Amino acid sequence: MCHVIGEAIEVAVGRRQVLTGVAAGAAASLVLGKPASAAEIVSQRKRIEATKIEAAQYRTKLMLLGTAGGPAFWPGTDRRSTSSAVAVGDAIYMVDCGDGAGRRLQDAWGSETDGASAIKDVRALFLTHLHSDHIADYPTLILYGTFAGLQVKTPLKVFGPGRRGEMEPVFAPSGVAPTSLPVINPENPTPGTKDMTGYLYQAFATDLNDRVRDTHRPDPNLTIVAQDIVIPEIAGFKSPNETPEPKMEPFKVYEDDRVRVSAILVNHFPVWPAFAFRFDTDDGSIVFSGDTCVSENLIRLARGADILVHEVILSAWVDKILPAPRSEVEESIHNHLLNAHTPVEKVGKVAADAGVSMLVLSHIVPGNARSEELQTAQHGFGGKLVIGEDLLQIGVGKKRI
Template identity: 55%
Template sequence: MCDCIGKALELGMSRRGFLGAGWKLAGAGLPLLMGVPASAAELDVRNQSMAEARSKAQNHDTRLVLLGTAGGPVWWPNCDREGISSAVVVGDAVYVVDCGDGVGKRYKQAELGPINTVSGMTGMENLRGIFLTHLHSDHTIDYFNLFLYGWYDGLTGVKQPVQIYGPGRRGQMEPIFNVPGQKASAPPPVVNPENPTPGTVDMTNYLYQAYALDINDRLRDAHRPDLRNLMQVHDIVIPPINGFRSPNETPVPKMEPFLVHEDERVRVTATLVNHFPIWPAFAFRFDTDDGSVTFSGDTSPCDNLVRLARNTDVLVHEVIDTTWVDALFPPPVGDKEMAFKQHLLSSHTSIDDVGKVAEAAGAKTLVLSHIAPGHAPRANLMRAQRNFSGQLIIGEDLMQVGVGRKRA
């Protein structure tokens, strides 16, 4: 999720609505801002739907497993969702998409690999690949944890290096967001000026350096195998695109999906989506012998995504609840607040629009994930069905969904 959500939260929570008499004005919006714990009845419905979905999914060789379903770099109150992460399971092969907060814990809880209840030091032997849609922290914060902890959770048992794919260097600093009509703010300091827009390979190398003490200790004292032999990291190479000039001028040019990875279990294609100013931001499609599942990544409604997801069995799409955004900025809304509000909404997909995207793509099933806020009311999320004729699933952590044809 774009970092303007943090600024939006700061603006909304610091306004007069939480000072003096303004507290009363904001009171009606507090449930939307802070969330409301689920009732016993709601929990029963959720648990029943998850149990039914898991039971049905076991009849499929290809499964979608939702590891974490919350959006944004926020620990949402009254919410038990972990950070965004999903897995595509094909037979016994596991491919992870995004690595939000808690991905490793959820991976083990989902029992995606062998479980040793005595030592606990198994579970990740079947990890084949990791795919990062973009490099915002809520999608990458536990990326390296999968390896530092995976070292002791079965990762040393992989038969071949885990293939990792993510965005390459942006190559151009993003513009500074300024409120229209107001004086431009002074440029902030540039972090890591020698490489201010690193890609996935860069990020991984920096993380090796950051954890050098720990890694060297494990190598020398515990005789662990070299982590670098357990992973192979790739910056995704974007093919030439007609009309593309630069990330700032043409961040989402019209393009056809392109191949990222293929092995005997899965074919993975990608396209650029609109999460400006973050660039590149990708959507991924996984095709197996059984069916297909497509991940939107973070994006506003995007024609490139519709092309990638054409007739997909399952579309996993991000969503933002605009009633929560409205509660952040109760009227009267000034120019500054309105600018940040529109900036936030321009890089995400609303509940009312997400069904339209799935319908345009011809998706059979729409799964809502990367839900912002993480405590969005289920009744609000169900509005996505109004514009979608297929099956709608409100994603929950550890939910499983069968993909395509059932096992013979």
């Protein structure tokens, strides 16, 4: 449903073009946002730097790389697309890889390694789902990886959704037969993570072959190893279109000497599969919701975690860019946005039901939402609320002695 965010913006801009005067200016502000002042920018940078200094005192820490949601370059903000990382000692584990993730990772981790490439310290990447705002910078890892120190003996492991299988339904207004729409890559229209990675090798073969032959870089097939997450059999599961989020228990995806990673299906219909991930370390636990509406599976996965990183959307923003009366198409977009994401006023109860200590907002829609607009996330939650910002870091567990 992330693509529907882009469609909603298009609808809002289209409406704006037929407005005049004050009304047009008001409509524009809904999409464009209010640019931060110079003083606000300086204050933000100081605040972010302070979190890095504080988090450096911990063995395990959460690093927010990009905190905006949707396939959009949100004006009036420097938020980049969604991506996060968990650092345990000198090992990094990334969650999603949206636009700008590579650069943000370097900004967050470069100071830890005297400016050396951060990619070489990434042990694994976990993709919640395959929407563009979660994977746009994935090709960067492939193309820059061998220059950044990825090695055949310690390849970067990538875990993500497998093939959807059946195509998602086509929306059509009532009384109108679904139109015949083009199908991209009809021989495999819903590729999974392993397929996608192979297609990227094909797309960039000119560059990759040149690097291997001219500079003797290692074969990228050996430095990045992608695999589809195998979902266990689930009682009651029928199909992606009928039961996208069947009740289930978390299952292990990955484990090494630093971390154990578990996954569970969440509801981001019609995208399927869509996962939430939990990272358990000796210092504490961090859970990432991925994109989802309010999800009982997620609550089950996050039970008792130290930190829950959860996506949010502003209901007021959706109502304003798609005001009533709405056409049937506009009503569909409106409902999709609110049913495939978690309204900010509902996320606090999710955190409370899961019994987490801290709620961190990320994948924020709109990406230029102001901090004060997001405070309603505290409703129903007695723990600590953190409004996510790019490069913000949070320590987990006890400080290192």
